[in-house]
Amino acid sequence: MTSQSILPLELRAVNFEVQGKRLIKDVSCTFEQNLRSIIIGPNGAGKSLFLRLCHGLLQPVSGQIIWQGGGDRDSARQQAMVFQRPVMLRRSVRANVDYALSIRSVARPEREAIIDEVLQRTGLSRFADYPAHALSYGEQQRLALARVWALKPQILFLDEPTASLDPPATHLVEQIIEAIHVAGTRIVMTTHDLGQARRIADEVLFMHRGRLLEHAPADQFFDKPKNEHARAFLGGELLWWHPKHPLHKPGSKKEICQ
């Protein structure tokens, strides 16, 4: 695998549309190296679409997504994404990690050692020969993380990785994400859990109705968000509409209500 850095990742005036409806609007930002970025915002804000655009699953209708260093092929090989409900192959836990390594052309003798290490680090060694589908959701999410960890991506996109998990399983997943980060992977993650955002974030991106409204260091964002919608969201006010809400202007019900 090449060691050339693909970071920083830069988005310039990125727009995304489906059937003429603009869902991501003029988003510009840069992801530097070695940070953990958390993306928050109300339902439908565009957080998942944003991650999919960065990961290359979707293409912008205008604007640019620019990786440093290598070309598109290198960038694709050096990044990974984990979804809220990861897809498991109908094979053993070990074979799921092995497959990810084999399609990256990692030699078989090398693969065995990597598989042992990531299963051990995600607490899954004892399940190595179980069918992946027999694992609980929390264990499957750890396997999804083991699979990407084996590839040692430079940047990892995570779309609400703990959304369906209970607190103990969430804690384990957060520990693994932290270990992956400490091992050198840049983290970009969405969450609806503000406690989790505070625990993990070095910086926060706040999205609302397809726009990136604030991008700030975590301390600064949580202490004094600059954007009025971000302030309302942190105060628990943005998710439902009220006629007396200070952000509600006549005729702008949709502005508040998602």
Ligand SMILES: Nc1ncnc2c1ncn2[C@@H]1O[C@H](COP(=O)(O)OP(=O)(O)OP(=O)(O)O)[C@@H](O)[C@H]1O
């Ligand atoms: N393929 C699609 N066709 C039409 N609309 C879409 C499509 N994908 C997403 N959208 C719309 O784009 C908006 C943003 O969706 P997205 O899933 O990115 O939001 P989100 O911030 O991740 O929301 P949540 O927190 O609920 O997961 C939503 O209004 C959604 O309905």
